[in-house]
Amino acid sequence: IKQQKNKFLGKDADIEWRKSIKSQGENLDKSLVTSYLSKSVLGNNGHPVPNEIRKLVNTFIDESATRYRSPMTESEFKEYVETVHSLVNACASIVVNVFRELNTDLGIEATFTATEEYVFPMIYRPVFAQFMSYTAAKNQEFEHKLEIFAGITPAHLSIKKRFWLAEESVVVYERGNTNQGAYHQAIATLSLLPLTHTPSGKLALLVATSKAIVRCVETYWASREDVPNIAIAADDLLPIMAYVAIKSGVPSLISECSFMSEFIDQRCLLGEEGYCLSTFQMCLYYIESLNWADLDDQFRKTVAEHTSTEG
Numbered sequence: 506i507k508q509q510k511n512k513f514l515g516k517d518a519d520i521e522w523r524k525s526i527k528s529q530g531e532n533l534d535k536s537l538v539t540s541y542l543s544k545s546v547l548g549n550n551g552h553p554v555p556n557e558i559r560k561l562v563n564t565f566i567d568e569s570a571t572r573y574r575s576p577m578t579e580s581e582f583k584e585y586v587e588t589v590h591s592l593v594n595a596c597a598s599i600v601v602n603v604f605r606e607l608n609t610d611l612g613i614e615a616t617f618t619a620t621e622e623y624v625f626p627m628i629y630r631p632v633f634a635q636f637m638s639y640t641a642a643k644n645q646e647f648e649h650k651l652e653i654f655a656g657i658t659p660a661h662l663s664i665k666k667r668f669w670l671a672e673e674s675v676v677v678y679e680r681g682n683t684n685q686g687a688y689h690q691a692i693a694t695l696s697l698l699p700l701t702h703t704p705s706g707k708l709a710l711l712v713a714t715s716k717a718i719v720r721c722v723e724t725y726w727a728s729r730e731d732v733p734n735i736a737i738a739a740d741d742l743l744p745i746m747a748y749v750a751i752k753s754g755v756p757s758l759i760s761e762c763s764f765m766s767e768f769i770d771q772r773c774l775l776g777e778e779g780y781c782l783s784t785f786q787m788c789l790y791y792i793e794s795l796n797w798a799d800l801d802d803q804f805r806k807t808v809a810e811h812t813s814t815e816g
Contacts (some may be wrong), residue, residue, distance in 0.1 A: 518545060519604075526606040535615040538607065542600065542619035554603055555623070558596045561629050565592045569631065571746065575638035586767050589632055593768075596620050596673050614772055621770070622703050629702035636760045643759045647789070654751045659687060660807040661800040662744040667733045670725040687725075688749050691717035695753040699760050703767035707762050710783040718745055739784075746788040762789055 524540055526533065547555050565588070573585050597620040601607050607616050618805040625632075637644065653660075668686035695714045701707050719737060726732045737745070750758060762785060774782065 523604060523606050526612070531609075531611075533611045533615070535611055535618075538612065538615035538791070539619045539622075540705065542616065542804075543622060546600070547619060547623040554600060557599050558620075558624065559627070560598075561592060561595055562624060565589075566628060566631060573635065575635065576641070577635065582635070585635060589768065592628070593617070593621055593624055596624050598756070614770075617770060618705065620704060621768075625703040625768075633760065635762060636764050637757060640760045640763055641808075644757055647759050647793065649757050650792060650795065651751055651754060651756070654792075654800070655754070657748065657751055657800065658804065659745075659748055661804045662748055663803055663807060664722065664744045664748065665741060667726075667735060668722060668737070668741060668745060670721060688718060688721045688745065689754070690721055691715075691749045692752045695749055696755060698755055699757065704765055705770070705773060706806070707765050708769055708773060708778050708782060709806055711785050712777055714749065715742070715746070715781050715784070718742070742784055743787055743791060746784055747791050750785075750788055750792060758789060762786055 522545070526538070546552050547558070549555065568589065569585070574583065577585060594617075597613070597617045600616050600620060601613060604616075606610075607613065656764050659671075694710060694717045697710055698707055701710055722735050722737065726735055755761065765782060766786070769778075769782065773779070
């Protein structure tokens with residue numbers, strides 16, 4: 506790696522960038538660091554750094570294929586998850602060892618983000634396959650519930666009438682209809698989870714789904730008179746998110762949630778991202794606790810209660 510490092514230092518672009526990092530000091534711009542690493546270093550096949558990282562990745566894939574067999578025990582699965590963490594950390598260390606100016610809290614955080622985005626697409630297929638195998642029983646049960654609840658309406662989940670985003674007569678008429686109906690934008694966003702191959706990318710989709718829910722509500726009420734209070738509280742968001750998750754029809758939400766929970770950088774769980782992940786986790790627990798008989802009873806009660814009043 507020392508011989509490789511000399512090659513790095515010989516690159517004019519890298520030299521100028523290192524000077525820029527050093528001059529920023531504690532005011533380091535994380536987004537610029539991540540962008541440069543992603544495009545000019547990790548995204549550059551002629552650069553030695555990604556070559557070294559790919560060697561580690563290939564070794565991990567080869568060794569894991571022979572060492573870990575499905576289905577895993579709980580202890581084996583925990584060990585496997587730790588090997589993935591170790592791989593990503595080792596790859597990030599290669600970058601920091603080369604660009605020592607990044608050896609600060611902000612620099613390491615930015616480096617980890619860029620490294621994760623580079624490494625996980627290469628290992629996603631075998632890693633997520635292990636998650637699917639480990640959570641197979643829960644996934645099967647959850648998928649069965651999604652099939653049963655496919656015709657659900659907002660009224661089944663005790664969602665307040667102002668968040669139905671439809672006239673009451675439409676909600677009653679749509680009972681049993683598997684169309685997406687309300688919150689179609691949020692549903693379409695969440696449906697992209699299986700196509701996203703990094704933990705941070707999946708978490709970003711959860712944030713985008715929550716924001717899409719808010720936009721759906723705002724758009725629905727924008728052209729109407731006598732607008733009620735449409736601020737979405739935490740107690741409102743949970744059943745709406747459950748409705749969106751059910752209507753998305755994503756078959757592997759248990760595995761998706763487990764994958765994010767295991768690999769999301771803990772520094773990303775502060776603020777909005779952490780709130781969205783926690784809401785999503787509670788949403789899945791909530792769906793698991795539901796049964797159709799109770800939902801149908803709730804539907805009848807909710808419609809009756811809201812015949813002439815606002816929820």
